[in-house]
Amino acid sequence: MRKYLLAATALCALAASANAESVRMSVGSYNLNNLPFPVAASLGYYKDEGLDVTTENFAQGGSKVLQALVAGSTDVAVGFYDHTIQMQSQNKHVVGFVMLARNSGLVLAGTNDTDFDPAKPETIKGKKVGITSPGSSSDFFIRYYLKQHNLSEDDISIIGVGSGAAAVAALQQGKIDLLVNYDPAATIVVERGLGKILIDARSDQGAKDVYGGIYPTSVLYATQEYIDANPEVVQKVTNATVRALHWMKAHSAEEIVEKLPDDFVSGDKQTYIKAVEAAKAIFSEDGKFVPGDLETPLMVLKSFNDAVAKATIDLNTTYTNTFVEATASKPAQ
Incomplete structure (x- = not known):
């Protein structure tokens, strides 16, 4: 009898797998702003929703994910909210449907002997500044900093170095003088004694000091066409991801890391x-977008991106809370 039960269980599992809905999800990097996505995957929440998720990691940064989404080679992007604004200025409709990171998480770090002093912005002149990739939010960060202080992009060299260990290595090896990046790179630089954080936008106050307000970053987004054609899949992705956000809130950093695959940990x-x-x-x-906070990335992009500055941007069409609100109405799992 046990043999037949095992066989029946295996057949049920195969049937469930066969009936799973496929969705391609791409992530710009495994920086910690995107952490709710791998947490949801590791905890099996997407599988619980009946989804067969194919994941691609573009280690170069979120701009590569955006390109893949627009080209149709991925369905859902784990990327940064400001890209939805950027796309609207190009007459492309990309919509955020789950907020993962409500604030920046970015820092600007330098070597221990750097002579760059944020109190004297002109001291950044001549520096090689590492970012994740051109067109990424780390790129926007440094360009906005220059604009704020009446400096030119020609005053520095901006170099794409990726994130995580690759970004840390670039600073350690002297390939760059300053690094604009996220955790875990920010913490690794300090903990290993490789450098120090000079500008920190991880806290709410830090973001307000840098940007003038809260700067939402990592979201799940898709094209409006995909959302319209696949609302049930988008809802299931939302259910799983919001469930992961709730789980993360209730658990310690150590418990979160224990759930991650070893190759994810930098x-x-x-x-x-x-x-x-x-x-x-x-x-x-809770995964919801806060309309007032979305004004900050729009203001930042307008300051140096001519296409955004010239366009009429309707922020109401860059996001939707419809799917998150539907998740909130479900019984707790």
Whole structure:
């Protein structure tokens, strides 16, 4: 009898797998702003929703994911909200449907002997500044900093170095003088004694100091066409991701890291746990977009992006809370 039960269980599992809905999800990097996505996957929440998720990691940064989405080679992007504004200025309709990180998470770090002093912005002149990739939010960060202080992009060299260990190595090896990046890179730089954080936008106050307001970053977004054609899939993706946000809120950094695959963890485990602890404040608790906060990335992009500055941007069409609100009405799992 046990043999027949095992066989029946296996057949049920195969049937469930066969009936799973496929969705391609791409992530710009495994920086911690995107952490709710791998947490949801590791906890099996997408599978629980009957989804067969194919994941691609573009380590170069979120701009590569955006290109894949627009080209139709991925269905859902784990990327940054400001890209939805950028796309609207190009007459392309990309819509955020789950907020993952409600605040920036970005820092500007330098070597211990750097002579760059944020109180004297002109001291950045001549520096090689590492970002994740051209067109990414880290790129926007440094361009906005220059604009704020009447400096030119020609005053520095902007170099794409990726994120995580690759970004840290670029600073350590002297390929760059300054690094604009996220956790875990930010915490690794400090914990290993490789450098210091000079501008920190991880806290709400830090973001307000840098941008003048809260700067939402990581979201799940898709084209309006995909959302219209696949509302049930988008709802299931939302259900799983919001469930992960609730789980993260209720668990410690150490418990979160324990659920991640080993190849996701950059550097040594204890440093990574510290990085997750430092980043916990940036995560959304419910996945909802806060309309007032969306004004900040629009203002930043307008300051240096001519296409955005000249376009009439309707922020109401860059996001939807419809799917998150439907998730909130479901019984707790």
